[in-house]
Amino acid sequence: MIEKRLSIRGRRKLTKPGVYVGMIVILSLIPLFIQSPYLIHIFILTFIYIIVTVSLRTITISGQLPLAHAAFMGIGAYTSSIVAKELGWPLWFAIPMGALVAAGFGILTGYLFARLRTLYYAMGSLFFGIGMVQVFLVFNRWTCAYQGLTGMPPLLSTVSKVPYYYFFLGLTLLCLLALYRFEFCRIGTTLKAINQSYLVASSVGINEARYRVLVLAVGCFFVGLAGAVYGHYVRALSYTSFDMLATLWLFMYALIGGIGSFAGPIIGTALLIIVPELFRELKEFVPYISAGILLIVVFVMPEGLVGLPQLMRSWITKLRE
Amino acid sequence: MELTVITVINALVLSSMYILVALGFAFLFNIMGILNFAHGAIYMVGGYICYQFAVEWGFNQWASLLLSVILVSAFGLFLEKYCFRPFFGNLNRTIVVCIAIIIILETTVNITVGTQVRSLPTFVPGILRAGIISLSAEKLVTLIIGGALLAVMIWFVTSTKLGQQMQAVSQALEGAALQGISIHRVSAVACALACGLATVAGCLMGAILSLSPFMGGRMLLKALELVILGGIGSMGGIFFAGLLIGTLDASLPLFISGAANEAIVLGIIVIVLLFRPQGFFGREAG
Numbered sequence: 001m002i003e004k005r006l007s008i009r010g011r012r013k014l015t016k017p018g019v020y021v022g023m024i025v026i027l028s029l030i031p032l033f034i035q036s037p038y039l040i041h042i043f044i045l046t047f048i049y050i051i052v053t054v055s056l057r058t059i060t061i062s063g064q065l066p067l068a069h070a071a072f073m074g075i076g077a078y079t080s081s082i083v084a085k086e087l088g089w090p091l092w093f094a095i096p097m098g099a100l101v102a103a104g105f106g107i108l109t110g111y112l113f114a115r116l117r118t119l120y121y122a123m124g125s126l127f128f129g130i131g132m133v134q135v136f137l138v139f140n141r142w143t144c145a146y147q148g149l150t151g152m153p154p155l156l157s158t159v160s161k162v163p164y165y166y167f168f169l170g171l172t173l174l175c176l177l178a179l180y181r182f183e184f185c186r187i188g189t190t191l192k193a194i195n196q197s198y199l200v201a202s203s204v205g206i207n208e209a210r211y212r213v214l215v216l217a218v219g220c221f222f223v224g225l226a227g228a229v230y231g232h233y234v235r236a237l238s239y240t241s242f243d244m245l246a247t248l249w250l251f252m253y254a255l256i257g258g259i260g261s262f263a264g265p266i267i268g269t270a271l272l273i274i275v276p277e278l279f280r281e282l283k284e285f286v287p288y289i290s291a292g293i294l295l296i297v298v299f300v301m302p303e304g305l306v307g308l309p310q311l312m313r314s315w316i317t318k319l320r321e
Numbered sequence: 322m323e324l325t326v327i328t329v330i331n332a333l334v335l336s337s338m339y340i341l342v343a344l345g346f347a348f349l350f351n352i353m354g355i356l357n358f359a360h361g362a363i364y365m366v367g368g369y370i371c372y373q374f375a376v377e378w379g380f381n382q383w384a385s386l387l388l389s390v391i392l393v394s395a396f397g398l399f400l401e402k403y404c405f406r407p408f409f410g411n412l413n414r415t416i417v418v419c420i421a422i423i424i425i426l427e428t429t430v431n432i433t434v435g436t437q438v439r440s441l442p443t444f445v446p447g448i449l450r451a452g453i454i455s456l457s458a459e460k461l462v463t464l465i466i467g468g469a470l471l472a473v474m475i476w477f478v479t480s481t482k483l484g485q486q487m488q489a490v491s492q493a494l495e496g497a498a499l500q501g502i503s504i505h506r507v508s509a510v511a512c513a514l515a516c517g518l519a520t521v522a523g524c525l526m527g528a529i530l531s532l533s534p535f536m537g538g539r540m541l542l543k544a545l546e547l548v549i550l551g552g553i554g555s556m557g558g559i560f561f562a563g564l565l566i567g568t569l570d571a572s573l574p575l576f577i578s579g580a581a582n583e584a585i586v587l588g589i590i591v592i593v594l595l596f597r598p599q600g601f602f603g604r605e606a607g
Binding site: 112113115116117119120123124126127128130131134135137138140243244245248249251252255256259284285287288290291294295297298299302 | 356358407408413414416417418420421424425427428431432538542545546549553578580581583584587588590591594595598599
């Protein structure tokens with residue numbers, strides 16, 4: 001029995017990297033087959049939101065429920081765009097600047113809300129996020145929040161979407177690799193321990209407040225980076241992409257895929273962005289598709305889409321009996 | 322002088338509407354442990370159903386208010402039975418269900434009525450004059466209805482058997498179940514009540530301000546602010562926080578723009594949470 005299990009594990013160890021390499025190859029071949037710039041655009045948006053959702057999930061492994069994540073994306077986007085547009089700073093400086101400012105705000109909220117736990121933390125960060133959106137509106141002179149901020153320099157000097165596609169594919173893979181390494185190194189394990197019981201964790205000498213601030217800084221850095229490149233790619237920012245509903249949507253992406261595993265948010269984001277686009281002819285009925293996906297997943301799959309293979313296996317055994 | 326009186330009346334009207342919505346939200350949270358993010362959408366749909374009855378089909382306005390309260394309360398019973406009960410105690414999955422409900426309700430309103438801003442006709446036309454002060458009768462009636470409903474709710478929760486059962490369930494779920502209280506019946510009543518209260522607020526606010534498919538988001542935010550600021554599990558805290566936030570919302574726009582007003586209110590709440598993480602009258606630290 002043990003031998004059998006070992007052999008299965010051994011085979012898995014070989015197949016898993018194979019699956020990853022295959023998926024990357026397929027993704028890098030997509031622009032050769034799809035000519036429509038609109039579809040490529042949808043893929044690029046999916047890549048950006050994958051970074052955002054996975055960084056959101058990275059924060060949740062420490063047991064915090066950050067309901068201000070879209071606002072941090074907004075901080076990164078507005079900082080980078082305004083710095084590049086008003087001061088004329090080069091992009092290779094402005095984009096890391098946006099990411100660092102978002103991380104700085106993350107550290108600030110981490111220290112401010114260190115006493116708040118679970119639900120109170122979620123609510124505190126929710127109010128912080130909505131407050132940030134209002135701050136964008138107050139500084140309308142620079143953010144142009146009401147009429148939409150435009151005129152920031154483009155990311156790449158091409159009209160075609162294909163170079164953008166490869167740029168975002170590479171960026172997303174890099175960010176995913178970094179976040180994966182972060183989650184499965186010693187710090188990530190410590191964070192999971194804090195999630196299970198912060199009292200036990202602090203009793204064995206873990207400074208849990210510092211770790212919670214650290215994970216916020218990392219998560220907000222990546223979301224700020226995603227926001228900054230998003231701003232220079234779309235070149236039109238509106239505050240509605242960063243408000244409470246946007247944050248809740250990010251949560252939907254993570255929960256539908258399965259917030260318990262690393263692959264979950266990636267699958268959920270891809271599904272919830274791409275599938276409604278397939279039904280674009282339905283026009284105003286499209287939101288029903290998203291709602292239908294949410295309802296089906298939440299009623300049928302308790303673990304999210306990641307738990308689907310296991311669920312199907314149990315259904316098959318039930319059918320055989 | 323005139324400005325002061327009008328601001329006070331506005332503050333009371335806003336506070337009573339906020340408290341009506343937040344009270345229902347707090348019932349759901351205390352009894353079933355769910356954060357009902359769809360509460361704002363239910364508030365919006367209540368207003369639109371009243372609009373449909375009163376304006377499109379020409380019913381009496383008060384009758385359509387009553388009809389919409391009954392309809393939305395029935396919808397609340399449906400929600401409790403088929404959407405919240407299967408996920409009892411699982412916060413993440415109830416949030417997903419709530420978002421799905423928000424999408425469905427908002428899209429349905431968009432398709433059937435349209436996205437342009439509508440308005441309910443006033444329930445009581447006319448302007449009251451007393452000396453130099455003139456005041457629309459509508460606001461006074463809203464205030465009276467809101468205050469009366471809140472008084473009824475206090476009486477219901479503290480004095481009736483069902484209300485006391487609700488209190489018992491919110492204090493200790495298992496203990497209440499062991500005493501023979503039917504948890505599901507209590508949560509069904511709470512859900513219907515919450516939806517009914519939100520509908521009343523939606524109709525009255527729809528007559529004072531206007532109806533739009535996205536007006537629920539702001540009210541949901543206010544309900545969250547009230548419940549967290551007042552303290553989870555405290556009914557008096559909701560009244561206190563409601564009066565505070567209603568007063569701020571009514572008086573701050575006299576001095577500054579709308580967005581700054583909202584930012585200041587949220588800043589105050591965040592600062593209060595820093596010093597009292599459990600809110601003003603909360604039972605326990607989170």
